[in-house]
Amino acid sequence: MSVFSMPSLGADMEAGKLVEWLVAPGDRVSRGDVVAVVETQKGAIEIEIFEEGIVERLEADLGETLPVGAPLATIKGQGSGAVPPEEKAQPEGPKAVTAPDVPEPAETPVQEVAKSRAPETPADFGTARGGVPASSPAARVLAAERGVDLAGLSGSGPMGAILLRDVEDQTAVAPRAVPSPPAQKRGFDAQAMRVAIAAAMSRSKKEIPHYYLSQTFDLQTAVDWLARTNAGRAPDARLLMGALFVKACSTAAVAVPELNGQYDGSGYHRSESVNTGVAVALRGGGLIAPAIRRADELNLDETMAAMRDLVARARSGRLRSSEMTDGTITVSAMGETGADQLTAVIYPPQVAIVGFGAPVLRPWIVDGEFAARTVVTVTLSADHRVSDGRRGARFLAAIERALQNPEEL
Amino acid sequence: MKPEEIRLVFLEELTRVAPDIDAADVGADDDLMEDLEIDSMDFLNLVTALHKRLGIDVPEADYHSLATVALASKYLAARLS
Numbered sequence: 001m002s003v004f005s006m007p008s009l010g011a012d013m014e015a016g017k018l019v020e021w022l023v024a025p026g027d028r029v030s031r032g033d034v035v036a037v038v039e040t041q042k043g044a045i046e047i048e049i050f051e052e053g054i055v056e057r058l059e060a061d062l063g064e065t066l067p068v069g070a071p072l073a074t075i076k077g078q079g080s081g082a083v084p085p086e087e088k089a090q091p092e093g094p095k096a097v098t099a100p101d102v103p104e105p106a107e108t109p110v111q112e113v114a115k116s117r118a119p120e121t122p123a124d125f126g127t128a129r130g131g132v133p134a135s136s137p138a139a140r141v142l143a144a145e146r147g148v149d150l151a152g153l154s155g156s157g158p159m160g161a162i163l164l165r166d167v168e169d170q171t172a173v174a175p176r177a178v179p180s181p182p183a184q185k186r187g188f189d190a191q192a193m194r195v196a197i198a199a200a201m202s203r204s205k206k207e208i209p210h211y212y213l214s215q216t217f218d219l220q221t222a223v224d225w226l227a228r229t230n231a232g233r234a235p236d237a238r239l240l241m242g243a244l245f246v247k248a249c250s251t252a253a254v255a256v257p258e259l260n261g262q263y264d265g266s267g268y269h270r271s272e273s274v275n276t277g278v279a280v281a282l283r284g285g286g287l288i289a290p291a292i293r294r295a296d297e298l299n300l301d302e303t304m305a306a307m308r309d310l311v312a313r314a315r316s317g318r319l320r321s322s323e324m325t326d327g328t329i330t331v332s333a334m335g336e337t338g339a340d341q342l343t344a345v346i347y348p349p350q351v352a353i354v355g356f357g358a359p360v361l362r363p364w365i366v367d368g369e370f371a372a373r374t375v376v377t378v379t380l381s382a383d384h385r386v387s388d389g390r391r392g393a394r395f396l397a398a399i400e401r402a403l404q405n406p407e408e409l
Numbered sequence: 410m411k412p413e414e415i416r417l418v419f420l421e422e423l424t425r426v427a428p429d430i431d432a433a434d435v436g437a438d439d440d441l442m443e444d445l446e447i448d449s450m451d452f453l454n455l456v457t458a459l460h461k462r463l464g465i466d467v468p469e470a471d472y473h474s475l476a477t478v479a480l481a482s483k484y485l486a487a488r489l490s
Contacts (some may be wrong), residue, residue: 083452232470235457238469240449283429283446311450337442 002051002075003059006038009045009324009349013202016040017065018072027055029075034320036072041189041196042288044317045324055078080376113124140268177380183228193286198322201345208263208346209384215396217403218366219359225406242278242333243304243344247409249296249331250274257381258387259395260328260351268386273297277330277347278307282313289347290319300409334358341377351383354399410489416482418467422458424480426451461490 006016016038023035053075060072074086188272204210222244224333230238253274260268274296277289290313292298292306313319332344333356342355357377362374378399380392400407410418418433423426434444434459443446447455451475456467456475474484 227469234466235453235460238453238456240453242449281448284425308450308454 001056002053002077003052003071004073004075006060006066006068006072007038007047007321009038009321010042010200011042011203012196013068015065018062020045021062023055025055025057029055038321042286042324043319044194045312046318046320047072048321049075051075051077059177061242069266085393109358125211137391163397179298183274190282190285193282193288199289200348201278204348205345208348208351209249210346210381211384211389211392212343212379212381213389213392213396214341214343214377214379215400216375216377217400218364218373219376222403222406223359237301239300239304239358240307242335243262243300243401244406244409245280245333246276246292246295246307246331247298247300247303248399248402249329249354250276250292250298251402251409252294252331252395253352255398256387256391256395258391259382260330260387261351262349263351263383263385264349269335271328273328275326275328277327277350277353278310279330279332281310282315286330288314288319288331289327289332290314290323291330293322293326305337329353331356336395339356341379343379343402344381346381346383350388353381355379355381401404410486412482412486415485415489416478418462419478419481419485421485422455422462423447424446426458428456435478440476442476459485463490 004277009016017040018036019039020037021035022037023029025344029049030052031036034051035049036047037044038047039045056075056076058076060070093351150269176354198230221243226239226241226244233239253276257270258268260274262269263269273294275291275293276295277291279287279289281287289358292303292310295303295306298306310319311324329348329350330344330353332342332353334342336358338358340360341357344353344355346353355378357379359374359376361372362375363370364375365371366373378396380396382392382395420435423478424430424432425436427445427447435445439445441455452472452475457470460466463485465485467484467488471484473480475481
């Protein structure tokens with residue numbers, strides 16, 4: 001028997017709201033099955049299970065907001081020496097704290113909003129240091145915004161950790177009028193996403209010693225190749241330059257393993273496969289970066305198909321949990337118009353992100369002569385704990401090489 | 410197909426590709442990319458949808474003719490006639 005619990009779907013997730021069960025007691029599940037839908041600050045995510053067995057009991061009710069690590073279901077394993085439930089049911093450290101049993105019935109609107117903006121969980125608390133108590137990322141962000149000293153607060157979270165509501169309580173001297181939340185599509189709250197992004201990016205900038213390398217190169221060969229290729233194709237088979245960028249990065253990541261992996265409490269783990277995250281901008285505001293798994297093994301058409309699928313599901317709120325957590329490197333592209341250069345912030349626990357500015361027509365020197373060429377500036381942001389500029393430069397050179405030979409991508 | 414019908418078909422496919430856009434808010438001369446934040450993926454999906462719906466295959470070289478609702482209506486009408 002084992003406990004299937006609320007997964008962490010990224011550095012910025014603290015809790016999720018269970019909105020749909022796709023299994024019932026008695027159902028057989030196997031690795032990779034989607035068993036539930038959870039609403040997070042990044043929209044609705046389909047939760048996959050990574051074990052085989054039979055659903056014995058559902059431990060959580062629809063509508064419940066549960067912290068990362070809270071039990072969702074009990075799974076009866078298949079014969080093999082099952083782990084005693086006691087051991088599995090008690091995750092280590094702060095994650096052992098269980099979710100509140102009953103939602104508090106009479107909350108003020110202020111608390112309501114605070115909750116929906118940034119759910120609180122014991123996961124991912126900054127540790128107490130130099131007299132500053134442990135606190136959740138959302139609490140730290142708000143405290144910084146409002147100029148509150150965390151050391152002066154008493155936390156209501158596990159082991160006295162300071163939660164968002166503690167900061168809210170401290171600063172909400174007079175209850176402000178809270179506007180009713182604007183109509184929005186299910187599972188997406190632009191303000192909640194902003195808080196999540198702020199927390200993840202603050203953590204990234206605090207913990208990851210970033211270094212940056214930029215290179216501008218001639219993209220005309222790829223532009224011409226793409227135009228010729230698409231001219232012979234019906235719209236549904238056409239490629240976008242973004243697919244070439246993603247494919248080129250996935251190829252380059254194989255050559256420089258110091259940029260392809262994840263960094264956790266026990267250090268850096270390079271990844272055998274390249275799972276390339278694709279930053280997708282949402283028109284309501286916000287950004288989400290689900291990963292294309294084994295992107296290095298896909299050809300260009302498959303890469304394009306994967307991106308179409310990913311973008312569509314990112315916008316409709318149907319991404320899968322593994323897509324949110326498996327990324328080993330991320331690509332962020334400005335698109336066809338916009339700024340020339342994009343210097344991105346690494347998405348933890350990854351150690352590199354590649355920003356493509358918008359391709360622009362510029363005077364360029366080709367074979368000693370001036371020529372009008374489309375050029376692109378590519379910027380690598382990488383983690384100094386794992387690599388340095390020399391390796392980073394190799395990576396950029398590999399991207400340039402790949403894009404000079406688009407027919408080989 | 411009358412010009413007004415073509416305009417409505419275009420708006421319908423546009424708002425299907427970008428459901429968060431309200432057809433009533435789209436001005437005839439709003440630039441799809443600049444004003445409505447349609448990105449290259451959305452645009453390709455729109456071109457794909459028009460191909461399926463109207464049987465018109467808009468080549469990349471003509472993409473600029475779909476930049477606004479007014480331009481697109483004119484272009485599609487010419488292609489249909």
